[in-house]
Structures are given as structure tokens and as C-alpha cells.
């Protein structure tokens with residue numbers, strides 16, 4: 001089983017309002033190097049695969065046409081740049097993987113290639129790139145480039161990944177750097193080449209600015225859930241994040257992903273599927289009940305709404321309750337419509353439903369959609385069920401509440417999974433890089449896959465609302 005911990009360099013990632021929890025340290029820790037260094041050490045002691053950093057550009061200003069609610073409730077603002085935090089964690093750990101989000105819409109690929117080669121060198125091959133196309137329109141109001149529609153963002157991302165990979169994989173031979181004092185040759189210019197890319201979106205001559213790093217290419221993560229997103233993931237990704245409602249319907253989603261991977265000529269098992277789940281694990285049933293009450297008390301409905309409106313690129317406050325959501329889908333993330341469909345296949349979801357669903361705090365329940373909530377035994381049972389029924393390879397754990405949640409994952413959940421023989425008790429010394437941790441010692445960078453004309457298969461008609 002592979003386990004990542006989800007975080008972001010902002011107060012109380014994901015759960016709006018939880019920075020008010022008495023034990024919370026994320027509200028000030030998010031911009032404190034000591035906080036991140038300590039977290040890295042803690043996760044490495046628990047043998048986790050990787051610490052995963054989400055990131056966005058711009059502010060959540062879709063809800064009520066303003067960023068005020070996002071600012072008030074700390075909806076990914078304030079935040080700092082996670083790239084700058086990674087080397088400090090790398091310096092104080094030796095095995096923990098570090099996965100970071102980097103946008104194909106708001107950065108240049110030449111710059112991306114240099115950033116990730118640098119990080120891969122500095123971490124000794126422990127870096128993953130979470131490839132995102134970025135859904136927030138507000139980034140373009142800050143001079144970061146034009147906002148592109150959903151599918152066009154993925155078109156650009158296809159070419160972007162191609163360029164970055166050519167810089168990593170074609171520009172420098174393994175033995176290009178000689179450091180030959182006697183011959184006065186640092187690098188043999190005959191073993192370094194330009195890539196000469198001239199495409200629809202980018203013109204990049206090269207050569208790449210960095211010598212080959214331990215992994216050459218970072219482990220490629222992706223989370224596309226729309227048809228277009230899944231095609232992108234099937235072509236490029238080595239690790240895919242999924243946010244599935246529950247194991248039974250999740251099984252068909254994972255099967256679709258693996259089928260699409262196979263249709264791209266890749267081994268369907270060459271992609272690791274990680275389910276993203278909120279984790280709230282307690283030592284006893286009574287404590288779980290108490291925490292469920294606390295969850296309701298801390299929940300910020302307005303903060304959640306601001307977040308969802310940004311994700312969707314739709315102002316849910318601007319439509320009458322009875323409007324069907326499918327009719328007003330914006331150019332943000334499209335997976336939320338699919339998520340609702342799986343949550344209630346028979347329903348026509350309306351704006352009022354979604355507003356209620358998003359803004360209303362409900363007590364978490366054992367076995368409820370997406371959540372891993374309950375006693376440690378209940379949560380471990382549920383994780384076993386996910387792996388067996390949905391065929392996932394692991395989890396991207398979102399700790400709730402942030403600080404206590406991290407403690408509980410490390411102190412309660414991981415030991416229980418280890419007791420059951422489901423999770424490593426030590427890192428395998430043969431697996432030196434993050435890619436090797438996922439795919440075994442000596443695992444190569446996967447071959448690049450040419451684009452296919454077809455899109456991922458649509459969901460079966462029966463599953464539509």
C-alpha cells in the first residue's frame with residue numbers, strides 16, 4: 001500500500017474553518033520552516049511514501065464575484081510557494097518522497113524542467129511533479145498568462161509535458177559531464193544537444209540547463225478526472241489521484257483508468273491509483289463521536305462555498321436553487337459533476353443541492369463517501385476494502401483536523417496498517433529513488449506515449465443522472 005500525506009503551504013489545507021481547532025499549528029506553521037522540517041521528519045519516521053503539496057495561482061474570487069470570503073476564511077490564501085520549502089525538508093530527511101504541484105498553464109516548460117531537475121538533484125531523486133492545468137481564472141488577472149478553457153488547457157499541457165520530458169531525457173547523455181581536469185573538459189559538448197521544439201504552444205531550442213539528475217524525469221502525478229483529464233493521465237501519469245465516492249463505484253472508475261492506460265499501449269499496472277480521502281481517526285468510538293461534533297462546530301460553510309465555486313468556475317450564489325448544475329458547468333474542474341453523478345446517479349443535482357451539500361456541516365459517519373472516519377480499526381478495515389474492491393494502490397490522506405490528523409495518522413493508523421502487514425515498517429534500501437519505491441528497484445523512466453485521437457470512454461449511460 002502506498003501512502004501520501006496531502007498538504008498545502010496555507011492554513012488548514014482543504015478544511016475551511018479548522019485552523020480554529022485548539023491543537024492546530026498549521027495557521028502559523030504554514031510559513032515556518034521549522035514546521036515543515038518537523039513534519040517531514042515525522043512522516044519519514046512513519047515510512048510514508050511522500051508528502052504531497054497542492055498549490056494554486058490566484059485567489060478564489062468566483063463566489064459572489066469577490067475574493068473577500070476566500071480571504072476571510074483562509075481559502076488557500078494566505079499561502080507561500082511550496083517549491084521553496086522542499087530543499088529544507090530534503091536536507092533533514094533521506095527517504096521521504098516530496099511531490100509538488102506545478103502548473104502547465106502559468107509557467108514555461110523550460111523553467112519547469114530546470115526547477116524539477118534542480119529539486120531532483122537536491123533531494124537525491126525523491127521528487128514528483130503533480131501536473132496541473134490550473135482552474136483559477138484569477139491568475140490571468142495577475143499577469144500570469146491567458147486563461148484557457150478546460151480542454152485547451154489539457155492540449156497545452158500535452159505539449160508542455162512533451163517539451164519538459166525531451167529536455168530531461170534527450171538533451172544530455174548520461175556521460176556528458178566529464179569533469180576531466182587533465183583534458184580541461186567539464187562537459188563534452190558532443191554529448192549535449194538542443195531539442196529544437198517548435199510546436200503550437202511552445203518554441204524551445206534547448207539545450208537543457210541541468211545535467212541529468214538521479215531520476216532524470218520526476219515521478220509524474222496527475223489528477224484528471226474528466227474524460228479529457230483521464231486521457232491526459234493515461235498518456236502521461238505514473239501516479240493518479242482519484243477522488244471516488246465509495247469502493248463499489250470506484251471500481252469502475254479505476255477499471256476505466258486502467259483500460260485507458262492500456263489503450264495507450266501501456267501496462268495498466270504501470271499506473272498507481274491513489275484514492276484521496278479525508279482521514280479522521282480516533283482511538284475509541286466515544287472519541288470518534290466527540291470529534292464528529294467538533295468537526296461540525298468548526299466547519300466554515302462560506303469558506304467551503306468559496307472553494308467549490310473556484311474549483312468549478314461557477315458562482316453558486318448567482319443562480320436560483322432549482323437550476324440543474326449540469327447546465328451551468330464552468331471551465332474549472334469538471335470532475336465535480338461526475339462526482340455528484342456517482343454520489344446520486346438517480347438525481348438531477350441542482351444549484352441548491354450543491355450549495356447545501358457544500359456549505360452544510362454534517363457529522364462524519366463511518367463508511368460515508370470519501371471519508372475515512374472512525375476508530376483506527378474501522379478506518380483500517382475501510383482502507384482494506386478500498387484496495388480489494390476498487391483496486392486502488394494506496395491513498396492520498398488528507399488529515400482532519402490538520403495537526404491532530406497528522407498525529408493520528410502517524411501514531412494510530414500507520415501502526416495498525418503495519419500490524420496487519422499492509423504497510424512497510426522500514427524503507428527498502430534497494431529502492432533509492434521515489435520512482436523505485438513505486439515501481440521497484442531499477443525501474444526506468446516510462447517511455448513517452450504518442451497522442452491518440454480518441455478520448456477516454458464516457459461513463460456508462462446508466463451512471464448518468
Ligand SMILES: Cc1cc2nc3c(=O)[nH]c(=O)nc-3n(C[C@H](O)[C@H](O)[C@H](O)COP(=O)(O)O)c2cc1C
Pocket residue numbers: 053054055056101131132133134135150223224225226227228229230241242243276332333334335336396
Ligand atoms: C488529490 C488532488 C490534488 C489536486 N491538487 C491540485 C493542485 O494543487 N492545484 C490545482 O490547480 N489542481 C489540483 N487538483 C485538481 C486537478 O489537477 C484537476 O484539475 C481536477 O482533478 C479536475 O480534473 P478535470 O479538470 O479533468 O475534471 C487536484 C486534484 C486532486 C484530486
